Amino acid sequence: MMKKSTKLANKSALSAEPASARGEVPASNRAARAQERRAAIVEAAMEEFIARGFAATRLDDIAKRAGVAKGTIYLHFKDKESMFEELVRIVIVPVVARLTALPPPTGSVRDLIEAFASNFLKEVIGTRRGDLVRLIVAEGPRFPAVADFYYREVVSRGIAAMRALIELGIARGEIREKDLARYPQILVAPAMIAVIWQSLFARHAPLDAQDMLRVHLDLIFGERRTT
Amino acid sequence: MMKKSTKLANKSALSAEPASARGEVPASNRAARAQERRAAIVEAAMEEFIARGFAATRLDDIAKRAGVAKGTIYLHFKDKESMFEELVRIVIVPVVARLTALPPPTGSVRDLIEAFASNFLKEVIGTRRGDLVRLIVAEGPRFPAVADFYYREVVSRGIAAMRALIELGIARGEIREKDLARYPQILVAPAMIAVIWQSLFARHAPLDAQDMLRVHLDLIFGERRTT
DNA sequence: TGACTGTGACTGACTGGTCAGTCATATATA
DNA sequence: TATATATGACTGACCAGTCAGTCACAGTCA
Missing domain, CATH: 1.10.10.60 (Homeodomain-like)
Incomplete structure (x- = not known):
């Protein structure tokens, strides 16, 4: 073909x-x-x-x-360098596609985000994919092409998507903290920490990422079902 | 001699x-x-x-x-390897000492944490020190000695200190979310993200770390002075 | 069907360059 | 002078990238 x-x-x-x-x-x-x-x-x-x-x-x-x-x-x-760059693309693209393709416009914003987090948990945290994220953090400064690609394809999209969800949550009264829309990073931060933690410290102190993310969402949305 | x-x-x-x-x-x-x-x-x-x-x-x-x-x-x-390992100790130890040595048992828990965050901001985020943290994340898996040291001297201590503060905050009624004490990582996550962001994406999208941390604390403590 | 042939995917020994670590020599100090 | 320090040319290992040669296979012909 x-x-x-x-x-x-x-x-x-x-x-x-x-x-x-x-x-x-x-x-x-x-x-x-x-x-x-x-x-x-x-x-x-x-x-x-x-x-x-x-x-x-x-x-x-x-x-x-x-x-x-x-x-x-x-x-x-x-050569070795372009192999590395291609590699990142080859592995990242399908993951983004899969994570992006699950916006069933149903239910509360919290449910949406929870579905997203759950997927992220399965697809990334604690997997080879998660290690790749750590690798990008590690090599990014030496591979501007990789860092740029990652920012463009993953980070900026992710931030934008989260911001949209947060704004929706604010509009619907599910989220109190209005300024959160200015820093979607806060929403994502624990997930990223979980990725890094699993790579570096899991053997010292295992981390229940799923439970941690739940607590974090409670923090943002208030305890389960508590406007 | x-x-x-x-x-x-x-x-x-x-x-x-x-x-x-x-x-x-x-x-x-x-x-x-x-x-x-x-x-x-x-x-x-x-x-x-x-x-x-x-x-x-x-x-x-x-x-x-x-x-x-x-x-x-x-x-x-x-040799090169032990130079790297020593280097990390030499640079990290004084920082920990400095960050540790500022527990003026005064004011609210929020004030304590804010003072801490402010210091972290000045001492680490966006500085050479911050880059070193990224370097540890990058090389950690290949240098168990470094990862162990970092976990022992920085991470576990930091987590313990944060947990103590959170529990105090809960006891005093400043913090609602009780489960937060189980995951002090959540409290620290945005700060770590800020460190990494400055290293990798600052040139794509500058991040006002100070403001972001403020918003995050609002999320945890409620809008300024609202209990 | 079976034999013959051109193609290009695949191989791995080899090359040229790089770099961690050494050590004979040089320099500064007591 | 004797000793402690510092130097940088040198060595041996290592490794990215090459390329002449091999051979499996698709296509062709009898």
């Missing part, structure tokens, strides 16, 4: 388009295997980068873990 | 007692210069580690920035 241009990704490497004029669909199992390999590389790279950080990760290790020769990595990615 | 053991410091670190118990006053300018050099190295190392992370930082760069030859670094630190 999309052929090489999709798999090779980067700018160069465009090996002309053989079947282009033809228009055939050589979706042989060759292409399928290539996709599998690519996926294996992404998976392996994520593990290694999370475990060691960008600079300390060896491509040899990624290759070994992915069950591929080192050269193969370069068939899919331009 | 104490010789190497004092200057090499590795594990011992913290200045110790240059003049030892003995009466001598070896406060020659030799020892003084050594201290200056050591301080310069620590300062330079912090800059470099914050800017590039542990693995990507070159000792040559640290030496150059400190105005010292590379070999000199090894007169003060065992």
